[in-house]
Amino acid sequence: MDAGGQRRVPWGRQPDIQKREEYFRLMDQGVSSREACRIIGINRRTGKRWRNGRAASSGNLAAPPVRRPLPTDKPSRYLREADRIHIADRLREKASIRTIAAELSRSPSTISREIRRNGVLYKSSGVWAYRPWAAQRRAEARRPRPKPGKIGQCAELRDFIQDHLQRRWSPEQICHALRARFPDRPEMHVTHETIYQALYVQGRGELRRELARSLRTGRTMRRPHRQSFKRQPRMSKDMVMISDRPAEVADRAIPGHWEGDLIIGKAHKSAIGTLVERSSRFVALVHLPEGRRPSEMRDALIETIGTLPAQLRRSLTWDQGSEMAMHKQFSVATDMPVYFCDPGSPWQRGSNENTNGLLRQYFPKGTDLARYSRQELDEVATELNSRPRKTLGWETPAERLAKLLTPTS
Template sequence: MDFKIREDRRPQGPRKLVQEREAYFRLVDQGMGYSEAAAVIGINVRTGKRWRNGRGASGRNKAAPPINAVVPPPVGTGPPAPSRYLSEADRIHIADRLREKATVRAIAAELGRSPSTISREIRRNRHPTNGQYRPHAAQARAMARRPRPKPGKIGQNPELRDFIQDHLTLRWSPEQICHALRRRFADRPEMHVTHETVYQALYVQGRGELRRELTRALRTGRAMRRPHRHAAKRQPRFSHSMVMISERPAEAADRAVPGHWEGDLIVGRNSRSAIATLVERSTRYLLLVHLPTDHSAAAVRTALTDAVQTLPPHLKRSLTWDQGCEMAAHHAFSIATDVPVYFCDPGSPWQRGSNENTNGLLRQYFPKGTDLSVHTREDLDAVAAELNSRPRKTLGWETPAERLSKLLAA
């Protein structure tokens, strides 16, 4: 403390105890009890209580507000909505239950919170020296951390800032710089940052932690972050809007009615060649579509149209595909064949599970990294016939050809 505790405890009149008040609250914030802090400072316990809770006007004494004033909600608004933040009452409950040796999960269940929330609260807001959890000191620490924006770690440490700027000038990536900091300053955690912290210091305007022109040394050279995915700004993939799989008829989902197909491409070496695969969902019957020249949208549309037109009418109900650019002409395909095309959600291959499984079987015949253009139409027909005559567990050990012939006979 930067003042001398007065030895004369007799009444001093209207003397202002400014330094004593500041020291009292500093000790309370550190986790010391109210009576203990009052004894250390040399004040009465009731004086500390008045400092904490405020006092009303009395005689010549003016009213004083409490140190942590609580603003009441507007009249007529009802009880406040539950907050995502722990309140002071929650922290008092946590302290009482910890004193009773209750488990973290029990406390979390009583407060309707996640156990990780309670565990994190105890770890972050307990006393740094003795490890005791004092609710009012914990509330003060939490409120002190809440204001935004916070000063950045790079801007507060000139040595750290200079190290990062020097290595950015050498065209090191932020991730390389962060690993170098951990190796060189292994015993100094104040010199450790993540690469996201470096990017924030470069991209977020107004922070002034790193020079703006250092963004030219990044791999991309961008002066601002470009989001990879943004639902509101997602550009339409095709000129004609896609019909998503959520709108596909329910009869296709339960596989009870034949005629619903799943399709995809298996691609050869360097993506220069491809074969289109069509799998019927009910029978797992396979059609391999020859793409002799390329797998552009026009070539795929023509090849699929020729293949589908060979089917009987009751086996032409729908086609499910992923959002690959080879189906950009899906609207023209539907007009030519009267077969609607439904598209899977992005990154959801399980929505075409039969086709994905069959493509895995086809890699026994067409290994990855090989040129698929060397295979003729006769080669593809032979492979399809061999797979269609292979017993399948999901069909009760019948073959797809047998199951399809039963449907055609019926």
Template sequence: MDFKIRENRTVAQGPRALVPEREEYFRLVDQGMTCAEAARAVGINLRTGKRWRNGRNASGRSRAAPPVNAVVPPPDAATPSAPSRYLDEADRIHIADRLREKATVRAIAAELGRSPSTVSREIRRNRHPTNGQYRPHAAQARADARRPRPKPGKIGQNPQLRDFIQDRLMLRWSPEQISHALRRHFADRPEMHVTHETIYQALYVQGRGELRRELTRALRTGRAVRRPHRQSHKRQSRAVKNMVMISERPAEAADRAVPGHWEGDLIVGSNSRSAIATLVERSTRYLMLVHLPDDHSAAAVRNALIATVKTLPPHLKQSLTWDQGSEMASHRGFSLATDIPVYFCDPASPWQRGSNENTNGLLRQYFPKGTDLAAHTRDHLDAVAAELNSRPRKTLGWETPAERLSKLLAA
């Protein structure tokens, strides 16, 4: 608002209410001015500003006035309340006092029993935007104004930001890629910066209306709702007995120095009715596809794996690492027939078979999800494996798995 101090300040004002002065006074205090500075700028007595802030009792013809920020006592004053997760006004006063004494953020945090990041974030968010000074009462007012929920979303308030995100989603960009692109294209405009989680929330949370619902089909998963994480105590026990865990696997398998250690898994077709077994050698990333034309029961997988690995030379039959899928329930029969020990990964730990997981992702180009994998012949599987084994790999110094394996066989 436009405010102008009265020119003649010697003439008594009488009963005229100082409404413009009061509004300007509180605006200056919210910006970080001291009460004395705000009173001088507005042209009122310091005592008047104090009555506006703290309220006054009824006296004569003057009616009582409540304080601007009324302090609500706890429901049970006799019972001390638990420490709040939020900073209160006393904490902010302590921060301001210690900052004037040149104390470090870590020292202030230790005195308040808070994390240093909490104190640092409080100073950064609630200090004066112009001069950078930290005023505790103004900081408390900013924090109170920021707290009420719900708040309008950042994407819904900014049409340019919403259009940028929707255009990239239509190009099948991931929310994380869009988030980094925003920071790169609008480096000096923080109002155009959002995290990828904000984009996911705008897509998944119903009722916000920030992004079009149909854009969820452009996500990698295509899901319109967020799938909850599996919980360990709700997992069903596997049918595999007498497992030897990966922690007992020889150390030579972990560093990939010795060839002959394999990782295996199944890629499953539509409705889990068909499958293909995959074997990846850890040192060379060489791939072998195992044909399962009838089913992928434990007996069928055991027999197909035995027939496949029998074609390998002895020094390439060191170990096999698998997940805890029920298709490996006959792992002891496989080990007896091939003399290859089987080691099992920990539950929900696919990174322990990283080479196999990466290769299975590449194979989905040839065997898309939701298709019938039993329709592929053994010759087709061999052709796909040969094509992947002849593809240069960065992790092999741009050699192909077939070239690396041939060098081992020649040696």
């Protein structure tokens, strides 16, 4: 009975499609799933199955999510069946792509892509045809998510990526190597974002989760970029600033100009010196087993620089760390001037900052760096110098340096 004493007429059994439309309409209005199911008279599990689909089980087949009906009175980001019928009609009338796009208030590329993806080439006659209802079915079949990833569908591609991640290649280096190794196999081509998604997105399962620790950061979750803390100047005696550095250093045309810094170990008690040649990004590591006091830094730098040929000893750019307090003595011993960056300006040694990030794959933060031998440092430098670099046109630093040192006839 209703409030006026009249017997309420039962709704009777409605077609599922009407209940689904009403269910999604209520959900769009902000009604909870539980309340929407109660209002239209369905089980809560039915509403959940409409929204999320159903996995296969012993007693039931798998069911995809129900496609929510699009309101006909509002613009949609997707082409509707009526839009596809309009496209087919206008194509028969020989209208141009741009004309059809203007009539539907769409981009011409949207119409062109729709015709290319959902048209059919009849091999018997060689005629390309666009059938709107068949196009609608193809579009609906492609819409459900999630889709199987490209990496998960190709075992050869997955094994190639996993092998190079274990060798500490970056996703972008791997993507370029795939295109160079398999130029005529598009199924072996992916973008670096595809690799990151396969590593980071939970539930994809396309790459082993632990391989994320082989990335430069070693993180298993993505983090937003944050502003780094600015370092304060710690030395001001007899410094020649970077603004007085010769112009030939800035254009990277002549080899022999280096950038240097330290990576610090556990509890700030150990360190490794890093040197990067600006033209080739060639890396040399400075062994500091006894610490980083100015005298120890001076002697270690003199020893490392002394192994280089004369044409590779032109200048050194460093930050204002106190470990370089004896830079004058270093310059006298090596005939190599030292230039200092402005405070809090790490971008003035961009190549060195990038290299320090690469080295953290080998020497993670919190590691006692004093335990590494000279031989181990040389092995790490050799591995870095044999990895292709995007900034070098995918040459390795060793290849670029050899090319720069080879006299041209």
